[in-house]
Amino acid sequence: MIQFLLNQELRSEHALDPNLTVLNYLREHLGKSGTKEGCASGDCGACTVVVGELHTDAQGAEQIRYRSLNSCLTFVSSLHGKQLISVEDLKHQGQLHSVQQAMVECHGSQCGFCTPGFVMSLFALQKNSDAPDSQKAHEALAGNLCRCTGYRPILAAAEQACCNKPADQFDSRQAETIARLKAIAPTQTAELNSGDKRCLVPLTVADLADLYDAYPQARLLAGGTDLALEVTQFHRTLPVMIYVGNIEEMKRIESFDDRLEIGAATALSDCYSALHHEYPDFGELLHRFASLQIRNQGTLGGNIGNASPIGDSPPLLIALGAQIVLCKGETRRTLALEDYFIDYRVTARQDSEFIEKIIVPKGHTLFRAYKVSKRLDDDISAVCAAFNLKLDNGVISQARIAFGGMAATPKRAKSCEAMLVGATWNAATVEKACAALAEDFTPLSDFRASKEYRLLSAQNLLRKYFIELQTPHIETRVTAYV
Numbered sequence: 001m002i003q004f005l006l007n008q009e010l011r012s013e014h015a016l017d018p019n020l021t022v023l024n025y026l027r028e029h030l031g032k033s034g035t036k037e038g039c040a041s042g043d044c045g046a047c048t049v050v051v052g053e054l055h056t057d058a059q060g061a062e063q064i065r066y067r068s069l070n071s072c073l074t075f076v077s078s079l080h081g082k083q084l085i086s087v088e089d090l091k092h093q094g095q096l097h098s099v100q101q102a103m104v105e106c107h108g109s110q111c112g113f114c115t116p117g118f119v120m121s122l123f124a125l126q127k128n129s130d131a132p133d134s135q136k137a138h139e140a141l142a143g144n145l146c147r148c149t150g151y152r153p154i155l156a157a158a159e160q161a162c163c164n165k166p167a168d169q170f171d172s173r174q175a176e177t178i179a180r181l182k183a184i185a186p187t188q189t190a191e192l193n194s195g196d197k198r199c200l201v202p203l204t205v206a207d208l209a210d211l212y213d214a215y216p217q218a219r220l221l222a223g224g225t226d227l228a229l230e231v232t233q234f235h236r237t238l239p240v241m242i243y244v245g246n247i248e249e250m251k252r253i254e255s256f257d258d259r260l261e262i263g264a265a266t267a268l269s270d271c272y273s274a275l276h277h278e279y280p281d282f283g284e285l286l287h288r289f290a291s292l293q294i295r296n297q298g299t300l301g302g303n304i305g306n307a308s309p310i311g312d313s314p315p316l317l318i319a320l321g322a323q324i325v326l327c328k329g330e331t332r333r334t335l336a337l338e339d340y341f342i343d344y345r346v347t348a349r350q351d352s353e354f355i356e357k358i359i360v361p362k363g364h365t366l367f368r369a370y371k372v373s374k375r376l377d378d379d380i381s382a383v384c385a386a387f388n389l390k391l392d393n394g395v396i397s398q399a400r401i402a403f404g405g406m407a408a409t410p411k412r413a414k415s416c417e418a419m420l421v422g423a424t425w426n427a428a429t430v431e432k433a434c435a436a437l438a439e440d441f442t443p444l445s446d447f448r449a450s451k452e453y454r455l456l457s458a459q460n461l462l463r464k465y466f467i468e469l470q471t472p473h474i475e476t477r478v479t480a481y482v
């Protein structure tokens with residue numbers, strides 16, 4: 001059984017199909033059709049809902065953290081122990097919520113189909129910001145598509161809603177909701193099943209290891225932003241899933257003198273501050289990773305676990321020399337991330353083995369990363385590049401360079417690195433290293449970019465890196481598009 005609050009109503013679900021998304025649960029099981037399906041693939045934001053979770057802030061105070069998610073990619077089992085808020089819950093005692101009122105007054109609602117998603121993103125923005133901030137408003141809305149180009153009034157509504165932030169029913173009931181969430185806080189592994197389909201929801205790494213041993217055929221479910229597509233886009237059935245998102249040990253970020261240790265189930269949004277602090281370019285990249293909804297649910301472990309050749313974090317982590325800790329039963333092994341990716345979607349992971357954490361070394365000052373995609377926000381890379389050199393008196397003593405989108409796996413550019421090490425860091429060396437990149441990669445052409453474009457981009461990104469290091473005041477990173 002799983003338990004969660006549907007706004008204020010306690011729901012105890014025994015026999016739901018674990019392949020059911022929150023979107024279909026709301027619409028088909030509860031008849032709440034305010035939440036819309038636009039794409040069922042995480043691209044449009046029409047299905048945005050807000051999920052509240054217990055959270056202890058830096059001062060030790062208990063709070064509820066509200067986050068926007070795409071309900072089309074969220075399986076119901078991941079609601080266990082949380083609060084689900086849909087657009088129907090905002091109007092209170094006959095009054096529109098202040099974010100809805102702002103949409104009305106600023107003429108932000110047009111076709112009506114995507115409006116509920118915008119409203120929910122604005123609601124999450126209002127809950128998470130104290131002052132109007134256009135950058136935060138853009139970030140909050142980047143995952144909501146308006147095809148009639150009505151963004152200007154919607155951004156005006158965002159500003160109004162964050163300026164004028166009267167206490168709402170969620171604020172006045174906060175203490176009660178915290179008490180109710182504590183009362184349903186999971187204490188042991190939960191299970192949601194229907195027929196022969198099941199989703200197990202463990203609370204500890206040890207329980208996960210035991211369950212994965214018992215069900216080696218299970219699919220691990222983290223944020224589901226990749227896995228759920230198998231159901232919503234390819235109409236497959238996932239008979240057994242193990243949800244890792246309730247395992248607190250796998251959601252921790254620990255900072256040591258020489259490294260960060262990031263639990264594999266840490267949401268990408270939660271990775272932001274630690275990685276941005278060490279490596280501003282990593283933070284920059286995370287800003288351009290999908291949308292806020294996807295970053296709120298997608299995890300760093302899932303970005304590695306899906307072994308996509310165009311995943312954004314692997315090239316950066318490989319260039320930084322990151323390692324992963326793999327766990328199977330009571331056995332753990334540490335592996336360089338670059339050795340994890342063997343071939344297209346083939347990894348070094350054994351049966352019943354899972355990624356427990358990611359170890360990111362600290363202290364690489366010449367690290368830079370670049371993402372080339374057609375749109376700035378909410379788009380997958382055509383090419384993603386990460387450069388990490390060490391210079392001693394102008395001579396390159398170490399080089400780690402990795403790319404995504406250039407091969408069947410995220411991959412180091414070994415010939416390019418070999419050309420650089422021992423050479424003087426100047427324009428002539430960079431040109432030789434650019435030529436070597438052609439030996440490292442024979443990229444494919446697809447709808448994102450041609451093979452010629454990919455290779456030329458990779459070479460130009462190396463040139464760009466050189467220019468940026470020569471003139472560090474130049475900030476050209478985010479302007480690279482196809």
Ligand SMILES: Cc1cc2nc3c(=O)[nH]c(=O)nc-3n(C[C@H](O)[C@H](O)[C@H](O)COP(=O)(O)OP(=O)(O)OC[C@H]3O[C@@H](n4cnc5c(N)ncnc54)[C@H](O)[C@@H]3O)c2cc1C
Nearest residue numbers: 042222223224225226227290299302303305306311312355
């Ligand atoms: C609209 C949209 C935009 C996107 N944009 C980007 C983008 O810009 N850049 C990018 O890189 N990706 C992007 N993605 C892909 C996806 O969001 C990311 O790869 C995300 O990090 C996956 O994490 P998750 O937690 O949702 O993984 P899930 O979907 O839960 O899992 C993905 C895979 O990893 C496995 N897995 C999960 N956790 C573990 C673990 N601990 N150990 C071993 N295996 C594990 C799962 O079994 C599954 O096979 C996008 C996806 C969508 C839908």
Ligand code: FES
Nearest residue numbers: 038039040045072
């Ligand atoms: S329906 Fe488009 S993001 Fe969910």
Ligand code: FES
Nearest residue numbers: 110111146147148
């Ligand atoms: S408001 Fe729906 S397409 Fe613009």
